[in-house]
Amino acid sequence: MAAEPEGAAEGAEAAAVAEEPPEELAHAEVLELFQEALARLVQDPLLCDLPPQVTAEEIGSQVALEYGQAMTVRVCKADGETVPVVVVQNASVLELKKALRRHIQLRQARQGGVQHLSWKYIWRTYHLTFNGEKLADDRKKLREYGIRNRDEVSFIKKLRK
Structure with missing residues (x-):
């Protein structure tokens, strides 16, 4: 039997770790994380005019407006x-x-x-x-x-x- 090259065992361990299923979060936890991220986003000067319960659609519209891809009527x-x-x-x-x-x-x-x-x-x-x-x-x-x-x-x- 041929000896495994150095690092092969480490590579196999890394592959095994990579194959582990990701940690599953409950819907409420994901929603909370999303809301926290949105709250951080709206602190940006570009987005500070948006309401606290902002939607992803509103953020997208504001960014499009800033880049001249949208207009306000x-x-x-x-x-x-x-x-x-x-x-x-x-x-x-x-x-x-x-x-x-x-x-x-x-x-x-x-x-x-x-x-x-x-x-x-x-x-x-x-x-x-x-x-x-x-x-x-x-x-x-x-x-x-x-x-x-x-x-x-x-x-x-x-x-x-």
Whole structure:
């Protein structure tokens, strides 16, 4: 029998250790670790404007905004409140509507306000407008309407036919 070269036994031990299954954590433990990591992340000056219960989606949007891959569209609601919504640079009207819906849902969940809005009713009752032009085509890109970073779109009530 040939002698094993030096280090072969150590390599076999390392391989055996590498094959051990990783330590399994309970869902609650993983969630806690994730929340702690997010809390550390939002202390970064780039992300300090985000709420404490931030989502990974919100962090991604903020980073995309910083790198110029996204833009903020201010949506002026019928009650006069302005909501900043982050969308990708080449977003369509439909993507803006979805981002607005997500933003409002997250805010409601954090504040404990009204838990359900009928978005079907909202889009049936209101148009989004920019510089007096209705954003009527959901497939059309925001830039085709001339919407750029920090521009403001408004809700306007539809007229009855």
